[in-house]
Amino acid sequence: MPEVNRTLSEMGIGFASFxxxxxxxxxxxxxxxxxxxxxxxxxxxxKAALDRGETTYTRTQGSEELCHAVAExxxxxxxxxxxxxxxxxxxxxxxxxxxxxxxxxxxxxVLLLSPAWPSYDGMVKLTGAVxxxxxxxxxxxxxxxxxxxxxxxxxxxxxxxxSPNNPTGAxxxxxxxxxxxxxxxxxxxxxxxxxIYATLVWTDHPYTSPCxxxxxxxxxxxxxxxxxxxxxxGWRLGWITGPKIVMDGVKKINVSxxxxxxxxMMPAATIALSMNEETATxxxxxxxxxxxxxGLLSELPGVIVPKPEGAFYAFCDITGTGMSDLxxxxxxxxxxxxQVIPGSLMDGGEGFVRISYATSPENIREGVHRLSTxxxxx
Numbered sequence: 001m002p003e004v005n006r007t008l009s010e011m012g013i014g015f016a017s018f019x020x021x022x023x024x025x026x027x028x029x030x031x032x033x034x035x036x037x038x039x040x041x042x043x044x045x046x047k048a049a050l051d052r053g054e055t056t057y058t059r060t061q062g063s064e065e066l067c068h069a070v071a072e073x074x075x076x077x078x079x080x081x082x083x084x085x086x087x088x089x090x091x092x093x094x095x096x097x098x099x100x101x102x103x104x105x106x107x108x109x110v111l112l113l114s115p116a117w118p119s120y121d122g123m124v125k126l127t128g129a130v131x132x133x134x135x136x137x138x139x140x141x142x143x144x145x146x147x148x149x150x151x152x153x154x155x156x157x158x159x160x161x162x163s164p165n166n167p168t169g170a171x172x173x174x175x176x177x178x179x180x181x182x183x184x185x186x187x188x189x190x191x192x193x194x195x196i197y198a199t200l201v202w203t204d205h206p207y208t209s210p211c212x213x214x215x216x217x218x219x220x221x222x223x224x225x226x227x228x229x230x231x232x233x234g235w236r237l238g239w240i241t242g243p244k245i246v247m248d249g250v251k252k253i254n255v256s257x258x259x260x261x262x263x264x265m266m267p268a269a270t271i272a273l274s275m276n277e278e279t280a281t282x283x284x285x286x287x288x289x290x291x292x293x294x295g296l297l298s299e300l301p302g303v304i305v306p307k308p309e310g311a312f313y314a315f316c317d318i319t320g321t322g323m324s325d326l327x328x329x330x331x332x333x334x335x336x337x338x339q340v341i342p343g344s345l346m347d348g349g350e351g352f353v354r355i356s357y358a359t360s361p362e363n364i365r366e367g368v369h370r371l372s373t374x375x376x377x378x
Contacts, residue, residue, distance in 0.1 A: 164310025
């Protein structure tokens with residue numbers, strides 16, 4: 001019998017085993033999904049497109065209207081994208097994979113700020129390239145530039161950014177982003193910038209795109225989407241843009257893999273980008289929940305947690321409990337009826353757990369209360 005792709009044996013399944021819905025009495029701090037409904041005008045726009053019969057093939061990179069809307073949206077972050085070099089993809093994950101496929105060759109190395117969202121590791125391996133996990137600072141989960149310099153080899157080809165960050169909730173400063181751009185110029189690297197959480201920032205400094213830094217635009221591939229900021233996770237809509245030489249390759253990859261996203265969703269995605277009030281309301285709610293959960297988690301014995309800066313994750317150091325992160329997660333589920341993500345599912349996350357506060361304030365209070373009762377009884 002022919003063998004399968006050997007790379008698959010080297011890939012994990014990320015958080016999948018800890019994302020399965022538990023029994024109803026369990027408080028879930030695991031799913032990175034807004035607990036808001038998709039704004040009704042977006043839903044109605046999709047229905048209207050269906051009623052108009054927009055169910056046939058269309059422009060492969062996305063409608064001109066939607067690509068122009070994405071380019072206009074990106075100007076908010078200082079990103080000057082040519083609409084002809086914007087492509088709409090079936091989710092942000094697919095866009096990231098496109099960007100990696102367009103820039104990497106087998107054996108190239110990609111720097112991942114560790115701990116990194118586990119899908120990055122798998123995506124890099126799928127291209128035949130090599131993920132290199134570079135530890136971040138432990139006090140605030142921001143880049144450690146000494147570690148980055150030490151990780152560079154003649155095979156280093158790209159660095160992956162994700163700010164606001166999953167799993168840590170860190171938001172990199174403008175100065176840190178500037179240093180990343182200077183680092184990329186020095187070593188002639190591509191920057192793959194995953195800005196999926198850009199609308200969810202709680203710090204005084206906003207998300208900063210490498211494209212807004214001199215020298216950054218010509219080497220940055222920007223990837224984002226509608227899932228987090230617009231509560232559209234199930235719509236599977238993302239975007240990717242970057243230098244023309246990269247986007248010409250991305251278009252070829254898309255034509256050979258997905259053709260285009262569902263035609264009737266494009267008018268809905270266009271409408272979504274105009275809904276600033278709704279996205280601001282969601283962001284304000286998550287900011288309040290981040291403050292709430294940080295205050296409660298900080299009182300847990302043996303737990304240290306820097307204040308979340310963005311996205312909707314708190315990344316907790318639980319080594320003071322005397323448990324490994326896997327033991328903590330398993331016992332929290334079985335004994336406290338609280339579901340969390342063990343950090344060791346990511347390279348560099350050993351001794352930490354990720355807690356998503358994309359749930360109600362009532363669940364946050366009850367879940368942390370259960371953890372407190374459990375830990376104090378040990």
